[in-house]
Amino acid sequence: MNGEFIPADQGVISVRTHAFAYGTGCFEGIRGYWNEEDQQVYLFRAREHYERLLRSCKTLQISIPYTADQLVEISTELVRRNGQKEDVYLRPVAYKDAQIIGVRLHEVSDAFLLTAEPMGNYVEIGGLRCGVSSWRRIDDNAIPARAKICGAYVNSAFAKSEAMQNGFDEAIMLTNEGHVSEGSAENIFLVVNGELITPAPSENILLGITRDTVIQLAQREFGMITRERQIDRTELYVADEIFLCGTGAQIAPVIEVDHRLIGDGKTGPVGQKLQDLYFDVVRGKRPEYRDQWCTPVHSSVNAASLD
Incomplete structure (x- = not known):
């Protein structure tokens, strides 16, 4: 401090x-x-x-x-x-x-x-039941979501509590225009016809580190492209798979939205593959990513002089 x-x-x-x-x-x-x-x-x-x-x-x-x-x-x-x-x-x-x-x-x-x-785990990683929130995501010209501003998270707290008090695990928030933005504190991906779809930066999302990790891993390991575009609310209901991601949430598949099953109501194959790979990567079990993304703590590096 x-x-x-x-x-x-x-x-x-x-x-x-x-x-x-x-x-x-x-x-x-x-x-x-x-x-x-x-x-x-x-x-x-x-x-x-x-x-x-x-x-x-x-x-x-x-x-x-x-x-x-x-x-x-x-x-x-x-x-x-x-x-x-x-x-x-x-x-x-x-x-x-x-x-x-x-x-x-x-x-x-x-x-x-x-x-x-x-x-x-911050949220359940075995299958989330989500509800679309009545609270809209804050706009870039109100409180910019691309910055992690402390006061902005009151917006997330409204959505999260509403969802949980209505019997869901997590909220999905819409922009003022009615397009899908993100979860209360997570980015969102849909799997549609073998492609990943995620809201574009213009949809008042946090530009997530885990979001970027997913995009890179999907392309490099599975040859899957990611389309960043506007997503309508009803696209959630008919997606093949949905998952949330973030540092806290990690990769958390969604099995239900607004009481509608996603796919067959179980974790889908794409979400499962990405989740398994992600946990190997973050724990340093994949050398090619360990050298690029993982910082070891218990080493001879001495930062004591910085205090």
Whole structure:
């Protein structure tokens, strides 16, 4: 927190903090996966996450004194200091920490914190039942979804609670124009006639790291192309397969939308293949991707100087 490694119970902010009052912060979620055979925690695509965090910071006029590479080093050092040899979840947050009254972004001081804690599955990965939300996805000209802005996730919270309180596992959100956008905190893919279809960046989606991973793996491993385009609500009902994806959700097949079975109501073959491959990749079991995407934690690299 602000350049120091400290016990989590000392990582506190004032009740007058600007980000607490107004949501003026941005964050990332980064997973680390434990590989028992290697006795190693691999952080998955950490650099890409931090590059996105810095883009979010630019949008919010937040300045932090680290590069993406330095943030990766700080992350590996934190997990090492915690002695974590398990699946972990890292939450970096850059935020406005001034203790002032007044809604603005400029001339407000900034701060940074990072936590690492054990984490299993965020959502059920064996088959989700989803409902299309009555809450519309925020628009780029309201709160840009391509930045992971803390306050924007109230929009997701409305949709998630509505879905769960209506008996579903997860929500699917539409744009103001009525096109499919994403889940409450996940990107969405449809499988139609052997192709992957996913909403385009113009549909107010977060440009997900896992989304990009799926597109690359599908092309490289299975020769499947991905079409990025507008998707109508009723296309969900007749898709061959649907799955959600994200750092938290990983790859989570959808078996039902609005009480309509997707396919035969079971995890489809494409979703299953991608899910199996994804878990091998993130745990460093595929050398060609390990070298490209996985950062080992328990090594001789020493980032202690950064504190």
